[in-house]
Amino acid sequence: MKEIEADNLKRIVVRGANWVGDAVMTVPALRALRCLLPTAHITLATRSFAKEIFTDADFIDDLLVHDSAAGFLGGIPAQTREWRRRRFDLAILFPNSFEAAVVALLGRVPLRIGYATEKRGFLLSHPLDLPAWRNSRHESFYYLNVIAELEQLVHGQSDLLKQAPSFDLSVSSNRRVDAIAFLREQGVRQGRPLLALCPGSINSRAKRWPAERYASLADRFMDELNAEVILIGSADELAVSLEVSQRMRRQPVVLTGKTDLARAVAVLSTVDLLVTNDTGPAHIAAALGRPTLVIFGPTNPVTTRPLSPEAEIVRYPPDCAPCMLRDCPIDHRCMTAISPEDIFERALKMLGEQSKSDKLQFVV
Secondary structure, three states, rough: OOOOOOOHHHHEEEEOOOOHHHHHOOOHHHHHHHOOOOOOOOEEEOHHHHHOOOOOOOOEEEEEOOOOHHHHHHHHHHHHHHHHOOOOOOEOOOOOOOHHHHHHHHHHOOEEEEOOOOOOOHHEEEEEEOOOOOOOOHHHHHHHHHHHHHHHHHHOOHHHOOOOOOEEEEEEHHHHHHHHHHHHHHHOOOOEEEEEEEOOOOOOOOOOHHHHHHHHHHHHHHHHOOOOOEEEOOOOHHHHHHHHHHHHOOEEOOOOOOOHHHHHHHHOOOOOEEEEEOHHHHHHHHHOOOEEEEEEEOOOOOHHHOOOOEEEEEOOOOOOOOOOOOOOOOOOOOHOOHHHHHHHHHHHHHHHHHOOOOOOOOOO
């Protein structure tokens, strides 16, 4: 492929990922891009939810929001007009979709780099082959590899894939103060450990640890640790949170569906521990440096677990895991093998380590 002159890259647009967890997994790539081209103006073109993840990000300059409400054909003209107006020099495409490449081409971006998936290679100025390790390495490296290929084109070499990815996200002090005030308004008492549970998952019922086990775990947190327990998630996950609450002997604070993603991120920045299924909040909390315990069943932790020293997973895989199915066709044995006692003991250890390092937050 033709080499790229760094001096010509003044305005860069990055087409972001389409899911919350995937968006967080692009953070190392975005940080690497900023290091590679420190003086370039970097725009993240993404769906509206990402605006609430990247609010305080220091590695991008602005956000260009697009949504798919208008449909495939209805959304492309508006996007391409805006891309033409901004006169980008380079488009970096993280999604594999054909549409992303069409927008970049019709948006008159001269340099367009991304994977040659969905038969879109002819639309890209610099099409990339899928890496041979795609299904055996963490998903963050899939995005980081695009920046490594760009660095190779700019400097003739790259060591990015040999480095540990940096997922750090930050929340401003003002947003944290607002989150704590919101928690008080919702009935969360200070002076106790604050533990969050995320019992839902939007795109897969098979990823959900049973509601009765979350309920048992939450009761034990409240009984034995004198903890404040909050249930979090999107409005689409409210039924699961209500089922957990109804099965409990004591009552948690149900925040599911009561926060937008921006406030949910700020709330997660204040918790002492998150226990969750393999879903978006797991990646957010870990990137915020909060202790995160993820229950894995049908999905593959090698590729999708949060990569953070603060994150741990619990997994007792049967022969059929990881199946990656959205609904279990048999007895959900990958999840029912995990008991509330397993999670409680692991959580207790994580909280103990956190207390020793003087990182407990909400009890202050």
